[in-house]
Amino acid sequence: MRAIVLTGAIACAALPMGCRKPAGERPEVVVYTALDRGFSEPILAKFTERTGIVVRAKYDTEATKTVGLVTAIRSERGRPRCDVFWNNEIVNTLRLKSDGLLAPYKSPAAEAIPAAFRGPDGYWTGFAARARVILVNTHLVPRGSEPKSVHELSQPKWRGKAGMAKPLFGTTASHVACLFATLGAPRARQFMLGLKANGITIEASNKSCALMVAAGELAAGLTDTDDAIIEVEKGKPVKIVFADSGMPGSGVLVIPNTLALVKGGPAPEAGKQLIDYLLSPEVEAALAACPSRQIPLNPAVARPAELGVPKNMKMMPVDLAKAAAAFDSAGQFVKEHFLK
Amino acid sequence: MRQHAGQLTSGAQNARILANAATVRPSRRLRAFGRRPDELVCMNPSELEHPPDLDRRRPRAGAGRLAAALACAVAAIALAPLLWGLGVAFVVDGHVSLAHFREALAGAEQFRGLLWNTTRVSVGTAALAVMLGVPLGLALFRCQFPLRRVLLAVAVAAPLVPMPVVVGAWLSVLGIQGWATPALKPAFAAFGMHYDVHGLAGAVWVMGAAYAPLVALVVGSAALRVPRCLEDDARLDGSRFSVLRRVTLPHCLPALMAAAALVLALNTVELAVTDVLRVRTFSEVLYADFQLTGDAGRMAAMALPATLLLAAAFAAALACARSWWRGLLASSEGSTAGGARRSWLAFGVAAGVLALHPGVPVASLVVKLGSPATLVSAAASAWPELRTGLGVSVLAATLAVAAAFPLAASARGRRVVAVGVLTWLAVSLAAPAPLVGMGLTRLLNRPGLLGWIYDSPAVLALACFARFLPIAVLACIPAVNAISRDLEAAAELDGAGAWQRLVEIVAPLCWRGMATAWVLVFALSMGELGASVLVAPPGKATLAIRVFTFLHYGVDDALAAICLLLLASVAAPVLVLLCVVSWQRPR
Numbered sequence: 001m002r003a004i005v006l007t008g009a010i011a012c013a014a015l016p017m018g019c020r021k022p023a024g025e026r027p028e029v030v031v032y033t034a035l036d037r038g039f040s041e042p043i044l045a046k047f048t049e050r051t052g053i054v055v056r057a058k059y060d061t062e063a064t065k066t067v068g069l070v071t072a073i074r075s076e077r078g079r080p081r082c083d084v085f086w087n088n089e090i091v092n093t094l095r096l097k098s099d100g101l102l103a104p105y106k107s108p109a110a111e112a113i114p115a116a117f118r119g120p121d122g123y124w125t126g127f128a129a130r131a132r133v134i135l136v137n138t139h140l141v142p143r144g145s146e147p148k149s150v151h152e153l154s155q156p157k158w159r160g161k162a163g164m165a166k167p168l169f170g171t172t173a174s175h176v177a178c179l180f181a182t183l184g185a186p187r188a189r190q191f192m193l194g195l196k197a198n199g200i201t202i203e204a205s206n207k208s209c210a211l212m213v214a215a216g217e218l219a220a221g222l223t224d225t226d227d228a229i230i231e232v233e234k235g236k237p238v239k240i241v242f243a244d245s246g247m248p249g250s251g252v253l254v255i256p257n258t259l260a261l262v263k264g265g266p267a268p269e270a271g272k273q274l275i276d277y278l279l280s281p282e283v284e285a286a287l288a289a290c291p292s293r294q295i296p297l298n299p300a301v302a303r304p305a306e307l308g309v310p311k312n313m314k315m316m317p318v319d320l321a322k323a324a325a326a327f328d329s330a331g332q333f334v335k336e337h338f339l340k
Numbered sequence: 341m342r343q344h345a346g347q348l349t350s351g352a353q354n355a356r357i358l359a360n361a362a363t364v365r366p367s368r369r370l371r372a373f374g375r376r377p378d379e380l381v382c383m384n385p386s387e388l389e390h391p392p393d394l395d396r397r398r399p400r401a402g403a404g405r406l407a408a409a410l411a412c413a414v415a416a417i418a419l420a421p422l423l424w425g426l427g428v429a430f431v432v433d434g435h436v437s438l439a440h441f442r443e444a445l446a447g448a449e450q451f452r453g454l455l456w457n458t459t460r461v462s463v464g465t466a467a468l469a470v471m472l473g474v475p476l477g478l479a480l481f482r483c484q485f486p487l488r489r490v491l492l493a494v495a496v497a498a499p500l501v502p503m504p505v506v507v508g509a510w511l512s513v514l515g516i517q518g519w520a521t522p523a524l525k526p527a528f529a530a531f532g533m534h535y536d537v538h539g540l541a542g543a544v545w546v547m548g549a550a551y552a553p554l555v556a557l558v559v560g561s562a563a564l565r566v567p568r569c570l571e572d573d574a575r576l577d578g579s580r581f582s583v584l585r586r587v588t589l590p591h592c593l594p595a596l597m598a599a600a601a602l603v604l605a606l607n608t609v610e611l612a613v614t615d616v617l618r619v620r621t622f623s624e625v626l627y628a629d630f631q632l633t634g635d636a637g638r639m640a641a642m643a644l645p646a647t648l649l650l651a652a653a654f655a656a657a658l659a660c661a662r663s664w665w666r667g668l669l670a671s672s673e674g675s676t677a678g679g680a681r682r683s684w685l686a687f688g689v690a691a692g693v694l695a696l697h698p699g700v701p702v703a704s705l706v707v708k709l710g711s712p713a714t715l716v717s718a719a720a721s722a723w724p725e726l727r728t729g730l731g732v733s734v735l736a737a738t739l740a741v742a743a744a745f746p747l748a749a750s751a752r753g754r755r756v757v758a759v760g761v762l763t764w765l766a767v768s769l770a771a772p773a774p775l776v777g778m779g780l781t782r783l784l785n786r787p788g789l790l791g792w793i794y795d796s797p798a799v800l801a802l803a804c805f806a807r808f809l810p811i812a813v814l815a816c817i818p819a820v821n822a823i824s825r826d827l828e829a830a831a832e833l834d835g836a837g838a839w840q841r842l843v844e845i846v847a848p849l850c851w852r853g854m855a856t857a858w859v860l861v862f863a864l865s866m867g868e869l870g871a872s873v874l875v876a877p878p879g880k881a882t883l884a885i886r887v888f889t890f891l892h893y894g895v896d897d898a899l900a901a902i903c904l905l906l907l908a909s910v911a912a913p914v915l916v917l918l919c920v921v922s923w924q925r926p927r
Contacts, residue, residue, distance in 0.1 A: 030878045037889065056879030062892030063615050064631035071634040079785055081795060081878065168632060204618055205892050208516075215516045217536075331632065335450075 028054045029270035032073065033086040034066040034170075035257060036226075039292050040086065047277050053270050058082070062205045065170030066092050073101055073262060080264040083271035086257065086278065090126060091174040093258040094324035097123045103263040105272055109279035112298045117256050126256030127279055128287040128294035131309070132175050133252070134241040135210055135228040140219040146241045147220060149250065154194030161219035163201035163209045167192075167334050171206065171224055171255050173327070178253055180330045181322040188330070192338050202339065214238050224255075225307055226292035233291065233306065242310055251316035256297060257287075412750075414743040418809040419764065421779030421802070421871075422771055426647070428782070429640035440641035451642065458608055458621040458646070461543055466603045468548025470596065473555025476693040478584070481560030483686035489922075491690045497914040498553035498698050500860070502867020504612045504887040505903045509701030510546045511537065511616070512708045512895040519704065543617045547607055549697040555599040556693070562595030563588055601657030605769040608650055611870045616891050622646055623772040623870065630874075636778045643772050650770035655762055702907065708900035718901030722883060726905060728797050729882040733865035736804035737812075740861040741854050744812035748820045749842055751813075761817075765810035773870020776806050780875050797880045800872050804865035811864065812857040819853020820846060852921060859917045863910045883909075 033040045037059040044055040060069055070092045073082055077099075085102075087093045096102050097119070106122035117126035134153075136146050140161070147153060153162045165172040180188040201218060203209040209221040210228055214236035228240045244250040259275050261268065277283065284301045287294035293304040303309060432439045444451060479485075480492050513520050514537040521535070528535035536542070566588050574583045614624045622643060630639045709715060719726070751757040780803055784794035793799055827849075828841045836844075847854070869884050876885055883906045890899050 032878070036893075056877075058876070058878035059881070059889060061873060061885075061889050063888075064628055068631040071631050075634050075781060076785060079787060079791060168628070202618075204616070207893050211516050211894060217516065 026054050027052070027267065027270055028056055029083050029267050029274050030056045030058070030081055030265065031084040031086055031271075031274060032058045032069045032082045034060045034069055034088040035086060036060075036088075036292070039226075039287065039290055039294075043278070043283055043286060047274060050277070051273060053273065055274070060088075062207070063169075065205065067169050067173070070096060074099065077101055080262050081266060082262045083265035083267050084274050085260045085262055087260070088130075088257050089171050089174045089255045090124070090258050090320055091177050091324050091327055093124045093260050094320055095327060096260065098321075098324060101263055103261045103265075103268070105261040105275060107272070107276050107279050109276050112281070112300060113279065114297060114299075117297050124258045124260045125275070125279060126258050127297050128284050129254050129256040129297055130171070130224045130226050130292075130294060131242060131252050131254050131313075132171065133223065133225055133228055134220050134243045135213045135223050135231065136220045136239050136241055137213050137216055137218070138237045138239050139216060146239065147243060148241075149244045150222060151191060152243075153200065153220065153222070154191060154198050156198070158198060158220060160199040160201075162195075162198070162221065163203050163212055163218040164195070164222040165203050165206045165209050167338065168331055172222070173331065173334075174255060174323070175222075175253055176334065177323045177327040177330045178316065178318045178320075180326040181320075182250075182316065182318050185326070185329070189333060189337075192334070196338055210238075226294060229293045229304075229307055230291055240308060242313055244316065245310050245313050251314040253316040253318070254295070257294070412747075414739075415747060415764070415809070417802075418743070418806045419768075421776045421783060421806050422768060423779070424783055425636070425775030425777075425779035426640055426644055426771065428637050428778070429644050432637060440637040443638050444641040454620060454622055454625055454642075455646065457540075457619060458623075460540060461547075461614065461619055461621055462604045462607045464540070464544035465547040465551060465607045466600045468544060469551035469555045469603045470600055472549065472552035472693050472696065473599065474559050474589075474592075474596065475689045476552060477556035477558070477560030478563055478588070479683075479686035479690040480556060481563050482588075483683040485682050485684065485687035485690070487687075488690070491694055493915065493918050494694050494698070495553040495556055495690075496918060497911050498694065499551065499557070500863035500867075500910055500914060501550065501698055502869075502884055502887075502906055502910060503547075503550070503610060504867065504869060504884050504891060505705075505906050506550045506697070506701060507546055507613045507616050508887060508891050508895050508899060508903050509698075509705050510542075511891070512900060513700060513704045514542070515895065517894055519707070538618045540619055543613055543619045546613055546617065547610065551603045551606065552693055552697060555596075555603060558595050558599035558602070559592050562592040566591040597657045601654045602769075605650055605654045605766075608646070608770065609772045609870065611773060612888055612891075616888075623774065626772050627774045627870065627873075630774055630778060636782065639778070640775060643775060647767065647771045647775075651763075651766040654770055655766035658762060658766065702904075705900045705903050705907075708895060708897055709904065710897045714897045715901045715904065718898055719905055721898075722886060722902050722905060724879075725881050725883045725886045726909065728800070728880050729866055729884065729906075730909060732797050732800040732804060732882060733862045735798070735801040736808065736865045737858045737862040739801070739805050740809045740812040741816075741858045743809060744816045744857055745820070745847065745850070745854055746842065747813050748816035749846060751817060752820055761810075761813055765814055768807065768810040773807060773868070774874060776803055777871035777874030780806070780871065794875070795877050797877065799875045799877065800880070800882065801865075803871040803875055804861070804868050807868060807871060808861045808864050812861050815857035815860055816850065816853050819850040819856075823849050855917055855920070859913050862913055866906065866910045 031044065033044075040059070041057070044057055047053065048055050058069065058072070060066060064071075066087060066089060069085070069087075073080070073085060073096060076082065080101075085093065085096065093102075102123045104122035107125060110118055110125045113125060113127060117129070119125070132150075134147055134150065147158065152158065167173050167176045176188070176192070179191065183191065201212070203212060203221070206223040206227045209218070209223045210231050212218045213221040213223075214231040214234070216237075225240065228238070231238045232240060242252050245252050259278055261271050261275065265271055281296075281298050281301050284294070284296040284298050288296050288301060288304045293307050295303055295307065295309065429440050430436055430438070476495065480488065480495055512518055514524070515521065518537070521537075525535045570587050570591075571583050574587045578586070608621070609623050610621075611623045611627055613619075614621045615627070626639050626643055630636065747761065751761050780794075780799060784790045784799060784802075786794075793802070823846050827845050831841050831845055866882075867884050868882075869888055872882055873885050873888065876882065881889075883902065887899065887902055887906060890902075893899075895903075
C-alpha cells in the first residue's frame with residue numbers, strides 16, 4: 001500500500017512541472033508560429049512584458065515547416081486550442097480560410113498595410129515579408145554569369161550545381177503552388193521536371209540550401225532572403241540575386257508573414273491584442289533589424305538596406321486564392337514525380 | 341539451511357520463520373531486527389517466534405487479483421494509443437474498410453522504395469553495431485585492464501544518449517561546418533568519391549556507432565555465462581582466439597541475434613537521425629506525410645505490414661535468446677574479469693570503440709561550446725523545456741515501474757502471460773513512434789477530462805509511458821524471476837496473500853531491477869521525439885524537441901550547449917544507479 005501511495009505522490013509531484021495555471025490567474029493566448037523561433041520568441045516575450053498576457057507558443061519544426069502547424073489546426077477543429085496563427089507565408093493561411101477555420105478580424109494596425117497584403121474580408125493580414133531569391137557563390141559563379149531567372153536553373157549550364165529546399169513544406173512549397181497558379185499546371189510540371197532532369201539537389205530546408213551555397217557545395221540555391229542575408233552578413237562569398245525582377249510576365253515572389261485569428265479559439269480577445277501588437281510598426285522594424293532582415297510592408301518602416309532590394313523590383317503577379325487551391329495538386333505531383 | 345550459533349534448524353521451523361517474516365511489515369521488521377528478509381533465516385528462531393512489537397495481520401484476500409487487474413488495465417492504457425494508431429488503418433468514415441490499404445498499395449512503388457531504404461539503413465546499422473559491439477563486449481566483460489570499470493560505466497550510459505544529441509554531435513564533426521570536414525573532403529576526392537555526411541552512409545555510421553555499446557552489453561552479459569569448463573577444455577587444445585571462436589562466440593550467438601534484432605527494431609523506428617541526414621525511411625515518411633496530410637488511416641496502413649514483420653522477427657529473436665534474457669540481472673555478484681593477466685589489446689579495443697561513441701561526438705560538442713558562459717545562458721533560455729522534460733520523464737518512469745513490476749510478477753510461471761508480454765513488447769518496439777502520437781491525439785483531444793490531459797504535459801508523459809512500458813517490463817522480468825520460490829512458498833504457508841508476498845518479499849529483493857527499469861525509462865523519455873513532437877502542447881515542448889527543431893539550422897555553440905544539457909540530464913541518474921549498485925555489491 002505504501003508503494004502505491006509513494007508512487008502516486010511522486011507522480012503527482014511531477015505533474016505540476018509546467019502544468020497550466022488555473023484560468024483566471026494570468027490571461028493567456030496561444031499562438032502557433034511558423035516564423036523561426038529565434039526571431040519570433042523575443043517579440044512574443046516583449047508582448048508579454050507589455051501586456052501581462054502570457055503567450056503559449058507552439059513553434060514549427062524545419063522538417064515539416066508550416067504544414068505541420070496547419071495540420072495541427074485542422075486536426076483540432078472540433079476543439080481548437082490555438083488563438084492566433086502566425087504563418088511565415090500566405091498560401092497555407094488561405095487554405096485554412098477556405099476550410100472555414102479562421103475568424104475575421106480587421107485590426108486597426110492593419111490600416112497601414114497595403115491592400116494587396118491583407119485579405120479584403122479581414123481573415124488575414126500580411127506583414128514583414130521575404131522574397132524568393134537565388135543565392136549564388138561568387139567563387140563558383142563569375143560576375144555577370146548569375147542566373148537572371150529561376151527558369152535558368154533547368155538549363156545545362158547549371159547541371160548538378162543548383163539546389164532548393166524540399167518543395168513540400170514552407171515557402172518552397174508555396175513557391176511551387178504559385179508557379180502552378182501563374183504558369184498553369186502543364187508548364188509548371190515541365191519546369192519542375194526540367195529541374196529534376198538537371199540534377200537539382202534537394203536540401204532539407206532553405207537554411208541548409210543557403211549553407212550549402214555558402215560552403216561552396218552548390219553554385220546556386222533557391223532560398224528566402226532571410227536565410228540568404230545571414231550568409232552575406234557572415235562574410236561568406238555569396239550574392240543575392242532577385243531573379244525574374246525585370247522579366248516580362250514574371251517577377252520576384254514576395255511572401256509576407258500572415259496573421260489570422262483561429263475560429264473558436266479559447267481566448268479571442270487576447271488573440272486580437274496579439275495581432276494588433278504584431279502588426280505595429282515597432283514589430284516590423286524589429287523584424288527588419290534582426291538578422292533575418294524581413295522586408296516591412298508598412299511604408300512608414302524603412303527597408304533594410306543590407307538586403308539590396310532593387311528599387312524597381314517587379315513582384316510576381318499571382319492569384320493567391322488560385323495558388324492555395326493548387327497547393328494540394330502541386331504537392332501530389334512533387335511527391336509522385338519530383339521527389340522519387 | 342544455514343546454521344546460526346551452532347544451532348541446526350529444521351525445515352519446518354525455517355518455513356515458519358520465513359512465514360513470520362513475510363507477515364511482518366518491513367519497517368517494523370527492520371526496526372526490530374535491522375535485517376533484510378533473506379537474512380532472517382540467520383536469526384535466533386526463538387526471537388522470531390514471538391517478536392514483542394510485531395503484530396500479525398490477516399492477509400488481504402483478493403488483493404493479489406486486484407493488483408493483477410490494475411496492472412492489466414494500466415497495460416491496456418499504454419497499448420491504447422498504439423492500437424488506435426494501427427487500428428485506424430481499417431476504418432474509413434466510421435466504417436470498417438480496406439480502402440486505406442488499397443490506397444497504400446496504389447503507391448506500391450513508393451512503398452517498395454521506402455522498404456528498400458529502411459532495410460538498407462537498418463541492416464547496415466545492425467551490421468556496424470555488431471562489428472564494433474562484439475569486440476567491445478568481450479573486452480569489457482571478459483578481460484582485465486586499467487579503467488575497465490570506468491569504460492564499462494561509459495558503455496552502460498552510452499546507449500541512452502538521445503538520438504537528437506547524437507546526430508547533432510556528429511554534424512558538428514562531419515557536417516558542412518564540421519571540424520573534420522576540410523580534411524575528409526580531399527581524402528574522399530582522392531578515391532574518386534564525393535563526401536557528404538547526409539545520406540545512407542552517414543546515417544549508418546551515426547546509428548551504428550551509437551548502438552555498438554548496446555550490442556556490447558548484451559553480448560558481454562551472455563559471454564559471462566559461458567561455461568568455464570568448456571573454455572578450459574578448449575584452451576588445452578588451442579589458443580585463446582580459437583577458444584573464442586569455437587566456444588565463447590557460439591554460446592553468445594542467441595544473445596547476439598537478440599541484440600541485432602533490438603538494433604534493427606530501434607533503428608527502424610528512429611526519426612531524428614534519418615530526418616536530419618535526409619534518408620527516407622518509414623518512420624521519417626510517416627511523420628512527414630502525416631504532418632502534410634493529417635491522414636492517419638493511410639499512414640497506419642503503410643506502417644502496419646512493416647511493423648508486424650519487424651515485430652515477428654524481434655519476437656523470434658527474443659524467444660531464441662530467452663535463457664540470456666531471463667538471466668539478465670539475476671546474478672550481479674562475481675568477478676567479471678576473465679583472468680588475472682592485463683590485456684592491453686582489450687583496453688585498446690574498448691577505448692577505441694567507446695571513443696567513436698560517445699567520445700568523439702561529446703568532445704566535439706564541448707569544443708563547439710566555446711566557453712562555460714554559453715552553457716549558463718543556454719541553461720537559462722532552455723530552462724522551461726528542461727523542466728518540462730524532467731517532470732515528464734520522472735512521471736513516465738515512475739508510472740512505468742509501478743505498472744511493470746506487477747506485470748512482470750504476473751508473467752512469472754505463466755506461459756500465456758509471458759507470451760502476451762513478449763508479443764506486446766515486440767509490437768511496441770517495432771511500431772513507429774508517430775503512430776503513438778497520432779493515436780493519443782485522436783483519443784484525447786476531446787472535451788472534458790481527456791482534453792485537460794491533452795492540453796497538459798501529462799500527454800507527453802503518457803506518450804513516453806505508452807512507448808517505454810514494455811522496456812520497463814523487460815527490465816523487471818529477470819529480477820523477478822531470480823527470486824527463489826521457496827521464500828514465497830514459505831510465506832504462503834503462513835497465509836500471506838499474493839499482494840503481501842509481492843510487496844513485502846519480492847519487491848524489496850528486486851530493487852536493482854526496478855531501479856534499472858526506472859533509469860531506462862527516464863533516459864529514453866528525456867530523448868523521446870517521434871510521439872512527443874506530435875502531441876506537445878503549446879508552450880510545453882521538451883528539450884529533445886528543441887534540439888530537433890534547431891538541428892536543421894546547423895550546430896552552433898548555443899545548440900551544442902543545449903545538447904550537453906540534455907546529455908547531462910540523461911547521464912546523471914545512470915551514473916547514480918551505477919554507483920549505488922557498485923556500492924551495494926558484496927566485496
